[in-house]
Amino acid sequence: MSEHSTKGSGGDGMKWVGRSIRRLEDPALVQGRGRFTGDLPAAHWVRFVRSPNAAGKIRSITAPDGAVAITAADIEGVKKITPMLHKFNYKPVGQPILAEGDVRFVGEAIAAVVASSEEEAEDIADLVEIDIEDATALIDGRAAIADGAPQIHAGVPRNVIVNAQIKTPGFDDVWTSAAKIVRCEARSNRQNATPMEARAAHAAYDAATGRITLHCTTQMPHLVRTAIADCLGMPESDLRVIAPDVGGGFGQKMSLCPEYVLIAWLARHLKSSVAWTEDRRENLIASFHSRDQYITLEGAFDANAKLLALRADVLANTGAYSCFPTTCGMEPLMAMAEMPGPYDVQQYECLARAVVTNTCTMGAYRGVSRPAITFTLERLMDKAAKAFAIDPIDIRRRNLITQFPYKSAMGLEYDEASYRETMEAAVEAINVPAFRARQQLARDKGEYLGIGFATFSERTGYGSPAFAARGMAITPGWETVHITVDPSGFVEARIGSSPHGQGLRTTLAQIIAEEIGVPPQMIKVVHGDTDTAPYGWGTFASRSLVISGGATLIAARKIRAKLLKIAGHMLEAAETDIVLEDGKAKVAGTDREVTVAAMAREAYTQTHRFKGEIEPGLTESGTYDPPGTFSNACHVAIVRLDAETGHVKVERYLVAEDAGRIINPMIADGQVHGGVAQGIGNALLEEIIYDESGAILTANLADFMPPTAHEIPPIELHHLETPSTQSITRAKGLGEGGTIGPPAAVVNAINDALTPFNVEIDTIPATPQRIRALLRNAERAS
Amino acid sequence: MTDKTAITLTINGKDHKVSVEPRRTLADAIREDCGQTGTHIGCEHGVCGACTVIVDDAPVRSCLMFAVQAEGKKIRTVEGLADGDKLHPMQQAFMDNHGLQCGFCTPGFLMLAVGVLEREPDISDEALIDVLSSNLCRCTGYQNIIKSVRAAAAEMRK
Numbered sequence: 001m002s003e004h005s006t007k008g009s010g011g012d013g014m015k016w017v018g019r020s021i022r023r024l025e026d027p028a029l030v031q032g033r034g035r036f037t038g039d040l041p042a043a044h045w046v047r048f049v050r051s052p053n054a055a056g057k058i059r060s061i062t063a064p065d066g067a068v069a070i071t072a073a074d075i076e077g078v079k080k081i082t083p084m085l086h087k088f089n090y091k092p093v094g095q096p097i098l099a100e101g102d103v104r105f106v107g108e109a110i111a112a113v114v115a116s117s118e119e120e121a122e123d124i125a126d127l128v129e130i131d132i133e134d135a136t137a138l139i140d141g142r143a144a145i146a147d148g149a150p151q152i153h154a155g156v157p158r159n160v161i162v163n164a165q166i167k168t169p170g171f172d173d174v175w176t177s178a179a180k181i182v183r184c185e186a187r188s189n190r191q192n193a194t195p196m197e198a199r200a201a202h203a204a205y206d207a208a209t210g211r212i213t214l215h216c217t218t219q220m221p222h223l224v225r226t227a228i229a230d231c232l233g234m235p236e237s238d239l240r241v242i243a244p245d246v247g248g249g250f251g252q253k254m255s256l257c258p259e260y261v262l263i264a265w266l267a268r269h270l271k272s273s274v275a276w277t278e279d280r281r282e283n284l285i286a287s288f289h290s291r292d293q294y295i296t297l298e299g300a301f302d303a304n305a306k307l308l309a310l311r312a313d314v315l316a317n318t319g320a321y322s323c324f325p326t327t328c329g330m331e332p333l334m335a336m337a338e339m340p341g342p343y344d345v346q347q348y349e350c351l352a353r354a355v356v357t358n359t360c361t362m363g364a365y366r367g368v369s370r371p372a373i374t375f376t377l378e379r380l381m382d383k384a385a386k387a388f389a390i391d392p393i394d395i396r397r398r399n400l401i402t403q404f405p406y407k408s409a410m411g412l413e414y415d416e417a418s419y420r421e422t423m424e425a426a427v428e429a430i431n432v433p434a435f436r437a438r439q440q441l442a443r444d445k446g447e448y449l450g451i452g453f454a455t456f457s458e459r460t461g462y463g464s465p466a467f468a469a470r471g472m473a474i475t476p477g478w479e480t481v482h483i484t485v486d487p488s489g490f491v492e493a494r495i496g497s498s499p500h501g502q503g504l505r506t507t508l509a510q511i512i513a514e515e516i517g518v519p520p521q522m523i524k525v526v527h528g529d530t531d532t533a534p535y536g537w538g539t540f541a542s543r544s545l546v547i548s549g550g551a552t553l554i555a556a557r558k559i560r561a562k563l564l565k566i567a568g569h570m571l572e573a574a575e576t577d578i579v580l581e582d583g584k585a586k587v588a589g590t591d592r593e594v595t596v597a598a599m600a601r602e603a604y605t606q607t608h609r610f611k612g613e614i615e616p617g618l619t620e621s622g623t624y625d626p627p628g629t630f631s632n633a634c635h636v637a638i639v640r641l642d643a644e645t646g647h648v649k650v651e652r653y654l655v656a657e658d659a660g661r662i663i664n665p666m667i668a669d670g671q672v673h674g675g676v677a678q679g680i681g682n683a684l685l686e687e688i689i690y691d692e693s694g695a696i697l698t699a700n701l702a703d704f705m706p707p708t709a710h711e712i713p714p715i716e717l718h719h720l721e722t723p724s725t726q727s728i729t730r731a732k733g734l735g736e737g738g739t740i741g742p743p744a745a746v747v748n749a750i751n752d753a754l755t756p757f758n759v760e761i762d763t764i765p766a767t768p769q770r771i772r773a774l775l776r777n778a779e780r781a782s
Numbered sequence: 783m784t785d786k787t788a789i790t791l792t793i794n795g796k797d798h799k800v801s802v803e804p805r806r807t808l809a810d811a812i813r814e815d816c817g818q819t820g821t822h823i824g825c826e827h828g829v830c831g832a833c834t835v836i837v838d839d840a841p842v843r844s845c846l847m848f849a850v851q852a853e854g855k856k857i858r859t860v861e862g863l864a865d866g867d868k869l870h871p872m873q874q875a876f877m878d879n880h881g882l883q884c885g886f887c888t889p890g891f892l893m894l895a896v897g898v899l900e901r902e903p904d905i906s907d908e909a910l911i912d913v914l915s916s917n918l919c920r921c922t923g924y925q926n927i928i929k930s931v932r933a934a935a936a937e938m939r940k
Contacts, residue, residue, distance in 0.1 A: 022878065023877070023880065026876070026877040026882060027877070029885030029888055030860075030869065030873040030876050030877055030882065030885075030888060031820070031860065031861065031863070031869070032818070032819070032821070032860035032861045032889050034820075034885050034886075035819075036819075036822070036886065038822075038823070039813075039819035041814075119803065119805075119806075195884075195886075195920060196822075196824050196830065196832060196887045196918065196919070196920050196921075197822070197824070197884070197886045198824075245884075245885065245886075246884065247884050247885070247887075248883075248884040248886060250920070279826060280824070280826060280827060280830075500884055501883035501885070501921050502883070503883070666880045669880075669925075670883060670921075670922060670925075670926060673922055673923035673924075673925040673926065674883060674920070674921045674922050674923045675923070676923055677922075677923030678920070700825065700827045700829065701827060701829040701918065702827065702829045706918055706920065708914075708915035708916075708917075708918060708924075709911050709915040709924040709927070709928060710911065710912075710915040712923050712924050712925070715923060715925055738923075
């Protein structure tokens with residue numbers, strides 16, 4: 001179910017934008033004709049030998065006679081991956097491509113065995129003996145900053161790698177004058193983004209040119225090229241990176257993997273083709289993790305439950321190294337910047353730290369910090385409602401931002417959104433009074449139902465200034481699009497974004513179709529190949545439809561302008577009298593018309609006719625670097641809790657969402673659906689669990705437990721549309737929003753169901769074990 | 783472990799004479815020895831179902847079956863679903879209902895759903911969700927996969 005309504009202007013009179021057309025990506029994918037990295041044949045296959053120890057010193061590496069086993073000693077001169085921040089007391093650490101001397105997490109690559117098949121490489125890797133002098137492992141973020149904890153990297157005292165603090169000038173006065181201080185100690189456990197296609201790389205050497213072509217499953221092909229060229233000290237022009245079909249990314253594929261650097265190095269070294277396809281265990285232990293945070297949040301409220309001030313302590317356990325390019329500052333610094341969320345609060349104090357531990361490096365995962373901070377803030381609001389004995393919806397009504405533009409305590413400017421309206425739409429649709437009656441009846445029978453709300457804002461489509469504010473040495477942000485109408489009249493758009501399931505080939509074609517009047521089926525959007533696509537940053541952070549979409553619109557408008565000029569010449573009419581539609585330029589009110597194909601042919605082959613007034617050819621470019629816009633949503637969960645087992649079933653899930661103008665409602669709904677399912681996994685099921693020695697106990701999908709069709713209820717969607725003034729397509733980003741709300745909504749619902757037991761859970765995932773432990777303690781206490 | 787056995791795998795009606803180690807999984811043999819890369823490998827533990835193919839009319843995880851066990855059996859993969867240019871109703875339904883995003887799990891879901899519906903055309907909605915919960919998708923939240931399979935089931939009953 002999905003309903004769309006529009007607040008403000010926009011969405012009017014459009015032919016292609018706003019329509020649920022079928023995806024142009026699908027025909028190949030449903031016929032098994034997609035091309036994924038692991039589909040390519042290679043002369044050599046690689047198996048990595050990985051550290052079984054979380055911490056220690058390598059004493060020796062012994063490979064069987066005749067085996068090719070590359071170690072750090074063989075790749076001397078290959079630079080470490082050392083991402084940089086120029087702020088927040090950042091301590092740079094370098095990640096060697098293969099472990100040098102020290103190992104710092106279970107799964108760290110120590111050697112690369114090369115053989116003629118995957119099986120042979122695996123057999124040989126099993127025979128490589130690694131002798132490691134074991135050292136004490138630090139697994140937990142809090143343990144890493146405790147007195148006397150071992151130091152994991154030289155130059156990083158107390159293991160604190162990012163240390164950011166902020167306090168607004170009026171904070172202390174407001175804090176001491178508050179009527180109530182409410183506190184939430186939240187724990188967001190570690191996750192793995194788990195794309196269905198794990199990591200893979202394939203590098204081939206071209207003997208004629210000496211170039212390397214690296215196919216890899218990545219969200220950011222150009223940045224992979226830049227980074228690998230840096231590591232290997234080679235010209236970027238000698239490296240071609242191709243992201244072919246990519247089987248999901250969710251942020252895990254927007255950091256540089258040391259494995260990809262090594263595969264490119266091997267292809268140059270062996271002058272041959274070399275491939276590596278990760279297995280699922282490697283992905284779960286050694287790719288990139290996410291979400292591991294402790295957040296303590298306190299809110300100071302006045303007597304009317306109006307939030308006056310927030311104080312946050314964010315401790316992110318970012319693992320053994322810092323991810324490239326965003327650095328390990330990504331989670332804590334996003335938490336610091338966006339903690340106040342959709343609420344009006346002008347006084348704020350925050351301490352946000354990233355600490356290194358002997359665990360897998362943390363990278364991005366859909367939503368990054370926002371599932372955790374929304375979870376914490378929304379738990380705090382429910383606790384405050386309880387403290388003031390008012391309804392959870394009522395406390396949100398008193399505190400949500402309603403005046404725009406709004407400047408947050410951190411200085412972020414929120415553009416117009418619909419925080420109150422989405423919540424009211426959700427409240428009405430879910431029918432709270434009917435639920436409360438059903439809840440009471442159920443309780444009388446010893447059954448426990450609960451309802452939970454999550455309201456949030458989501459910063460999307462932000463350009464380079466937002467990354468510059470974090471002090472990043474690399475500030476992604478802008479995007480460029482080149483559009484060509486070729487002499488046959490077909491349209492090709494080359495984009496720097498790198499979609500992997502988002503349907504951008506379709507939505508960008510709709511934007512172009514709207515401008516130049518050619519059907520989307522005649523428009524091919526090309527991406528993922530650094531030889532053909534313009535330099536760009538890839539697809540992540542709910543950015544592509546806003547930023548690449550904006551660049552597309554700019555370029556398409558230029559094409560439109562040129563087509564009108566050509567049509568003016570060919571039809572001998574004023575440009576203002578010409579409309580572009582159905583693949584033709586038509587003079588309004590007459591039967592005079594010319595096809596886009598004929599105009600395109602003319603633009604290349606009959607340029608003399610334009611008397612120097614129109615430049616030859618039909619290619620235009622657009623570049624866009626917007627300030628950023630805020631999407632928003634209200635999620636509602638209704639859960640049934642089995643008090644005997646601790647099992648939670650999500651019975652109903654509803655989203656009221658505002659992502660500005662929607663280009664393709666079908667695709668937008670799909671993005672929200674997928675996000676919500678991942679969020680429910682985050683709320684209830686998925687957790688990377690380390691034992692004390694640093695070994696991972698959840699190293700297969702049966703133990704990590706991504707949700708199946710059984711755990712995800714039908715998701716009800718309601719879209720409001722507040723067209724953005726900070727995005728030229730008026731669209732806001734929505735790739736991550738679905739993932740952000742569920743931990744808060746589901747766990748608030750669990751806590752509502754737990755009310756009769758007088759216990760609360762502030763940890764995600766809220767597993768049956770954790771819920772039963774609380775209930776057992778409560779039973780003992782009573 | 784390197785002694786190879788000559789076998790014939792019959793995939794989508796075509797015989798492939800290949801030589802495989804006894805430990806070679808059917809999934810690897812289909813992809814690497816027979817070059818049919820539409821079947822994907824997601825976990826090699828039998829959990830995700832991305833590698834689902836139809837063997838003698840039953841959907842199976844091809845990562846949990848050895849290639850030598852499939853000799854003499856009829857194997858169907860995603861490449862054999864369409865009839866020339868005409869898509870199978872299941873493929874068409876996935877396109878019509880946005881039942882896929884990145885497309886990596888899609889061949890497994892298509893083969894699972896086709897295998898089950900051919901055996902049980904009147905399967906109940908509840909039982910269908912039981913069946914579909916045997917495979918993992920990370921993109922769609924299953925909403926549109928369920929919708930697609932229901933639409934295809936109706937079409938296949940016609």
